[in-house]
Amino acid sequence: xxxxxxxxxxxxxxxxxxxxxxxxxxxxxxxxxxxxxxxxxxxxxxxxxxxxxxxxxxxxxxxxxxxxxxxxxxxxxxxxxxxxxxxxxxxxxxxxxxxxxxxxxxxxxxxxxxxxxxxxxxxxxxxxxxxxxxxxxxxxxxxxxxxxxxxxxxxxxxxxxxxxxxxxxxxxxxxxxxxxxxxxxxxxxxxxxxxxxxxxxxxxxxxxxxxxxxx
Amino acid sequence: xxxxxxxxxxxxxxxxxxxxxxxxxxxxxxxxxxxxxxxxxxxxxxxxxxxxxxxxxxxxxxxxxxxxxxxxxxxxxxxxxxxxx
Numbered sequence: 001x002x003x004x005x006x007x008x009x010x011x012x013x014x015x016x017x018x019x020x021x022x023x024x025x026x027x028x029x030x031x032x033x034x035x036x037x038x039x040x041x042x043x044x045x046x047x048x049x050x051x052x053x054x055x056x057x058x059x060x061x062x063x064x065x066x067x068x069x070x071x072x073x074x075x076x077x078x079x080x081x082x083x084x085x086x087x088x089x090x091x092x093x094x095x096x097x098x099x100x101x102x103x104x105x106x107x108x109x110x111x112x113x114x115x116x117x118x119x120x121x122x123x124x125x126x127x128x129x130x131x132x133x134x135x136x137x138x139x140x141x142x143x144x145x146x147x148x149x150x151x152x153x154x155x156x157x158x159x160x161x162x163x164x165x166x167x168x169x170x171x172x173x174x175x176x177x178x179x180x181x182x183x184x185x186x187x188x189x190x191x192x193x194x195x196x197x198x199x200x201x202x203x204x205x206x207x208x209x210x211x212x213x214x215x
Numbered sequence: 216x217x218x219x220x221x222x223x224x225x226x227x228x229x230x231x232x233x234x235x236x237x238x239x240x241x242x243x244x245x246x247x248x249x250x251x252x253x254x255x256x257x258x259x260x261x262x263x264x265x266x267x268x269x270x271x272x273x274x275x276x277x278x279x280x281x282x283x284x285x286x287x288x289x290x291x292x293x294x295x296x297x298x299x300x
Contacts, residue, residue: 103282107259109266110279145260153267193235193261 015098019076022069022097030070034173038071039213041178049075052119052156053180054147058207059128060135060165067163068126071175078118080127104131107146112153119154129203135165143207145200151183152191158183160203162210176210218300220247223273223293230268231255247290259283265292275299 040046049055049072057068065079078098086094086101095101100118102111115125129143151158157180164174181203187195218226224247231242241255251257257265262283270276273296286292 106282106284107263108280108282109263109277110281112263112267113279145258146263149260149264149267190233192233193264194237196260196264 014096015078016076018096019069019098023073026066027073030066033170034067034070036067036071036173036175039174039176041176041210041213045177045179047180049124049159049180051122052154053124054119054151054154054156054158055124055126055161056129056143056147056158056203056207057126057161057163058211059130059133060163062133064128064163065126067173067175068161070173071161071177072124075124077124077126080115080125082131100125112150115150116153119150119156125150125156129200143200143204145196148183148196148199148203151199152187152189152196155182155184155189157181158203160206160210162207162214164211164214174214176214178206178210181206218297220290220293220297223296224289226272227265227269227289227292227296230265230272234264234268235261245289247288247293249289250287251289251292255289262286269296273300 053075055068055072055077057064061067065077069077076098078100079094080102081094081099083101083103083105085091086099091101100111100115118125127147129147130141131144132141134141147158150156159180160178162176162178164176166173181199183191183199186202187199191199224245228242228245231245232239235242235255238256245255249255251262251265266277266281269292275296276299277295286295
């Protein structure tokens with residue numbers, strides 16, 4: 001079993017520095033290139049994200065994390081990345097950006113603890129619950145329910161976001177931000193397996209509604 | 216607190232019955248050789264849920280590297296818990 005890399009417990013933490021550097025140097029180019037347009041599902045969805053939160057989004061492009069960071073620029077994101085990406089040459093950079101490695105074939109309790117601890121500490125964890133890039137016929141791929149368990153353990157809300165796939169390099173970025181969903185408010189702190197599945201289906205339906213708003 | 220393996224399995228069944236009452240027949244019939252995924256139909260998230268619930272009920276802490284593939288059967292989980300008590 002591979003060792004799960006977790007956040008550092010002491011010493012210099014490069015994440016705020018690296019993410020700050022990316023924001024400062026990338027802000028103007030990305031705003032000029034993407035010209036992001038935010039659409040809110042409701043007035044409640046306009047509320048700024050404060051404290052720990054799980055941001056979930058569809059995944060149609062490998063630059064989706066950049067899109068999320070551009071639109072929700074005021075929070076530091078910790079993206080959950082698969083073992084293939086984190087163990088690649090880009091892994092060191094991604095770790096410095098605050099990405100969290102997850103072994104999708106054998107998720108460990110340590111990974112779960114790491115994510116829930118971050119959420120409890122008020123950090124934002126962002127993930128793509130389809131678990132892979134899903135485009136075309138695969139766009140409606142079902143969500144995996146791991147995010148629901150993370151939300152239950154931490155008490156953090158889940159914020160669904162839909163990123164409309166861009167048709168060309170100069171196509172404007174359109175992102176729909178949904179209302180937060182609190183799984184613990186809906187099902188309590190000890191939901192059953194059926195309730196976890198129901199919460200996951202609810203989030204999937206919310207995502208589909210956001211997609212309709214984007215079109 | 217020392218517990219026998221049957222006592223641990225009985226408590227494990229209680230946890231599973233609360234979490235998955237729709238699967239009561241299979242859970243009640245489970246023994247130490249019952250496979251978590253194949254026989255009880257648990258998925259990876261269910262196994263993680265079980266691990267978290269066990270930590271709370273038995274007041275133990277699983278090793279960091281414990282993953283969804285660590286345990287094959289109910290008996291494997293009971294042995295692990297027994298070693299931690």
